[in-house]
Amino acid sequence: MQQGLEHCPEAKAIREEVFMKEQGFQVEFDDTDREAWHLVLWQDGKALATARLYSQGEGVYAVGRVAVRKEGRGKQLGRAVMEAMEQKARQLGAKDIQLSAQVQARGFYEKLGYRAYGQEYLDEHCLHIAMEKTL
Numbered sequence: 001m002q003q004g005l006e007h008c009p010e011a012k013a014i015r016e017e018v019f020m021k022e023q024g025f026q027v028e029f030d031d032t033d034r035e036a037w038h039l040v041l042w043q044d045g046k047a048l049a050t051a052r053l054y055s056q057g058e059g060v061y062a063v064g065r066v067a068v069r070k071e072g073r074g075k076q077l078g079r080a081v082m083e084a085m086e087q088k089a090r091q092l093g094a095k096d097i098q099l100s101a102q103v104q105a106r107g108f109y110e111k112l113g114y115r116a117y118g119q120e121y122l123d124e125h126c127l128h129i130a131m132e133k134t135l
Contacts, residue, residue: 003036004033004035005033005036006034010047011040011047014040014048015050015065015067016028018068018069022070032052032064036053036054036064037054038051039052039084041077041081043072046069048072048075048077049072049078050066051084051085052065053085059095060095061089061096062098063098064100066081066099068081078108096132096133097132097135098132098133099131100123100128100129100131101130102126103127110131114131115131115132116129118130
């Protein structure tokens with residue numbers, strides 16, 4: 001796990017492939033990338049999954065930009081990414097973890113113990129829902 005996206009080119013490449021090329025998002029990278037912790041999971045020598053973790057304030061961290069390349073899907077890499085993010089958040093002193101889930105992925109996060117709150121909202125062209133979990 002690296003702090004700062006500039007130290008993690010594989011994470012950037014996965015996000016470009018999944019979010020920009022595959023899903024059509026235009027605004028993928030932001031200032032949060034400089035401070036966030038970035039994780040890349042490798043399998044058979046290929047970077048297949050990524051996510052970022054950053055502080056939201058006193059005891060609260062957020063996970064974002066969770067992405068798995070097509071060839072890595074169905075191999076429990078999303079679960080592994082989330083478990084690693086939660087472990088790192090605990091190490092950093094987090095009591096709660098939050099995320100902004102694409103509505104189509106809500107069930108995935110619910111299976112991991114996250115609960116949705118608030119109203120669905122658009123992020124670019126895609127419906128999202130806020131979710132949280134107590135660690």
